Amino acid sequence: MDKKKYDVIVVGMGPSSAFFAYESIKLNSKKKILLIDQGKRVENRNCPIEKTGKCVKCKPFCSITNGFSGAGAFSDGKLSLYNEEDEDFYVGGNLHKYLGVEETKRLIDYTDKIYLDFGGDKHLEGIEYKEEVDKIRKKAKKQGIELISIPIRHLGTEKAHSLYQKIEEYIEKSGIEMMFDTIVTDVIIENNEVKGVKIKPSNCVDDENSKIEEIYSDKVIIACRKKRCKLAFRYVSKS
Numbered sequence: 001m002d003k004k005k006y007d008v009i010v011v012g013m014g015p016s017s018a019f020f021a022y023e024s025i026k027l028n029s030k031k032k033i034l035l036i037d038q039g040k041r042v043e044n045r046n047c048p049i050e051k052t053g054k055c056v057k058c059k060p061f062c063s064i065t066n067g068f069s070g071a072g073a074f075s076d077g078k079l080s081l082y083n084e085e086d087e088d089f090y091v092g093g094n095l096h097k098y099l100g101v102e103e104t105k106r107l108i109d110y111t112d113k114i115y116l117d118f119g120g121d122k123h124l125e126g127i128e129y130k131e132e133v134d135k136i137r138k139k140a141k142k143q144g145i146e147l148i149s150i151p152i153r154h155l156g157t158e159k160a161h162s163l164y165q166k167i168e169e170y171i172e173k174s175g176i177e178m179m180f181d182t183i184v185t186d187v188i189i190e191n192n193e194v195k196g197v198k199i200k201p202s203n204c205v206d207d208e209n210s211k212i213e214e215i216y217s218d219k220v221i222i223a224c225r226k227k228r229c230k231l232a233f234r235y236v237s238k239s
């Protein structure tokens, strides 16, 4: 029987995976790529809390944090940019410490443009009312608080959904394969080398007798955080 084999398998379809796929398409990669997520397509993700008023702990996985576009799909979709004149970064982590401030600014511009190309609002928040903001900054400083003000691109929850849906369709049309409602239960390692992943349907997550399928690739990218991908992450610290 033919083994299912890919050039690259990506575990998770959050923004990091979606942008990996986007870049592969832009680079005209002819590689056979498979993305796997334990959650649903973005258009099928919905949270019952809007109707029930309280979290009903969805099974098998929470729709807020799982599925295409990952943990951010239900967020307000705020993209923190930067001030041209700033020589350091005050939000957004430590990327600039590794890549330098100029390269980080270039990458933020590049990423921001992708969001704009897929329908992001051209309007930027946080660039008006400079005088008023300065007054608040001075007041805050007197109290020992530093006010950080940077431009924000605000997608909004609904806009974020439709934008990510366009990205999902773009990736799918390019021929990259996507597998939803499928959990990666393990990484296959042979002689200290990655050989692929083990998967099963998400709705069988607690069924120890459910059939586990193997999919092969020499390159497996784990594009999810440790907390949410315990099984696959077992190997990352070792290899």
Ligand SMILES: Cc1cc2nc3c(=O)[nH]c(=O)nc-3n(C[C@H](O)[C@H](O)[C@H](O)COP(=O)(O)OP(=O)(O)OC[C@H]3O[C@@H](n4cnc5c(N)ncnc54)[C@H](O)[C@@H]3O)c2cc1C
Binding pocket: 011, 012, 013, 014, 015, 016, 017, 036, 037, 038, 039, 065, 066, 067, 068, 069, 070, 071, 072, 073, 074, 075, 076, 077, 078, 079, 080, 182, 183, 184, 185, 223, 224, 225, 228, 229, 230, 231, 232
């Ligand atoms: C409530 C909330 C609001 C946020 N608001 C903002 C915001 O306004 N602006 C901003 O920039 N950022 C925001 N963030 C942060 C942003 O969502 C994350 O930084 C981003 O989603 C991280 O992307 P990722 O691809 O690394 O991982 P994730 O988005 O976590 O995606 C990982 C994916 O992997 C899948 N997965 C995990 N384990 C497995 C497995 N074993 N098998 C198969 N699939 C698996 C999950 O289902 C998930 O879809 C917010 C986050 C949350 C939770």
